[in-house]
Amino acid sequence: MKLHIIKPSVNNMCVRVLVRAAELDIEEVDAYGNTRTDEFLSICPAHTTPLLEGDDLPNGAIWEGCAIMQYLCAANGLAQFYPDGxxxxxxxxxxxxxxxxxxxxxxxxxxxxxxxxxxxxxxxxxxxxxxxxxxxxxxxxxxxxxxxxxxxxxxxxxxxxxxxxxxxxxxxxxxxxxxxxxxxxxxxxxxxxxxxxxxxxxxxxxxxxxxxxxxxxxxxxxxxxxx
Ligand SMILES: N[C@@H](CCC(=O)N[C@@H](CS)C(=O)NCC(=O)O)C(=O)O
Missing domain, CATH: 1.20.1050.10 (Glutathione S-transferase Yfyf (Class Pi); Chain A, domain 2)
Known part of the structure; x- marks a missing residue:
């Protein structure tokens, strides 16, 4: 999976923290200055980061940092960060x-x-x-x-x-x-x-x-x- 990010952004920071804390094998791609390009917009018409790109996702990608964290926890069984109860x-x-x-x-x-x-x-x-x-x-x-x-x-x-x-x-x-x-x-x-x-x-x-x-x-x- 790829995580498109902008480094100074706190919306991005939270997902980057989770990826590291859970030691997930996800490639970070710096999207600074590229979020309005045709290539990025073809994946994410909302031109927003953090953006998680992966074949398992229904539309090929999801955005919104909290949704990305919820997905990563559910997909990887990370109950220590997102409780099951x-x-x-x-x-x-x-x-x-x-x-x-x-x-x-x-x-x-x-x-x-x-x-x-x-x-x-x-x-x-x-x-x-x-x-x-x-x-x-x-x-x-x-x-x-x-x-x-x-x-x-x-x-x-x-x-x-x-x-x-x-x-x-x-x-x-x-x-x-x-x-x-x-x-x-x-x-x-x-x-x-x-x-x-x-x-x-x-x-x-x-x-x-x-x-x-x-x-x-x-x-x-x-x-x-x-x-
Ligand atoms: N509610 C979204 C906000 C995402 C957002 O505003 N991302 C900004 C960086 S902080 C962005 O990627 N902007 C690039 C653009 O709009 O072209 C989240 O929490 O993920």
Whole structure:
């Protein structure tokens, strides 16, 4: 199988962490700058990474990082990362969908303007509003992060180290990767984040730190350009 990726992307990072943690034999293909080519679009009309390409997939490929992780766990019997029990699995799915549906849009609005990534059509940051209005919108998104972040800590993680309990699940890979982008802006990271990321690094070792280094390297580059 091939995993098409963009290295600075946290949407990609979570899948790259799982592939390494589970020691899956999957080839990584760097798709940076190629997602709108005819060749890529013929596989993925959504022009998006991460993209998993494989003969076993009904349409030859799937995208959406959480779906890719769910598929890889199901196909490879990785219950240690994606629990088999209906309740635990639903909790994992709930946490991932809460990242994608609620947390990530706020993370994007709060950090993409700083990271140099385009915002989505219809948002203030993608409009012809003034720089001052865009700055207010960005800060508003950052302020709104506090609530879902508190929910992750109090509800999904609770008294455990991870959403997965005593060891990381794919929901933790998705959450921790997303949190990496909060280091792009001052004051966005919750106080529990450094300990949580450190616990991910301890539990997963280079499976976590190697893909994280690509994201962190991009953040360092952006900061160096900002002076
Ligand atoms: N919801 C998707 C988001 C994927 C996504 O936005 N991918 C971006 C990188 S972060 C991409 O590949 N963009 C390239 C393009 O649109 O041409 C996921 O979680 O996988």
């Amino acid at each position: 209906a309740g635990d699995r639903a909790n994992t799915d709930s946490a991932m969908q809460y990242v994608i549906g609620t947390l990530y849009p706020l993370v994007a609005r709060a950090t993409y303007p700083v990271l140099g990534f385009g915002l989505y059509a219809g948002e203030v940051g993608a409009s012809d509003a003034s720089d001052a209005e865009k700055a207010i919108a960005r800060q508003s998104a950052q302020d709104a992060l506090a609530e879902p972040l508190a929910v992750f800590k109090s509800f999904y993680i609770g008294d455990n180290d991870f959403i997965g309990g005593s060891s990381p699940s794919i929901a933790d890979m998705r959450l921790a990767s997303t949190l990496e982008f909060l280091n792009a802006v001052d004051g966005a990271a919750p106080d529990w984040m450094p300990g949580y990321i450190a616990a991910m690094e301890t539990a997963l070792g280079t499976a976590y730190t190697e893909p994280a280094a690509d994201v962190r390297g991009y953040l360092d580059y952006v900061k160096s350009q900002a002076g």
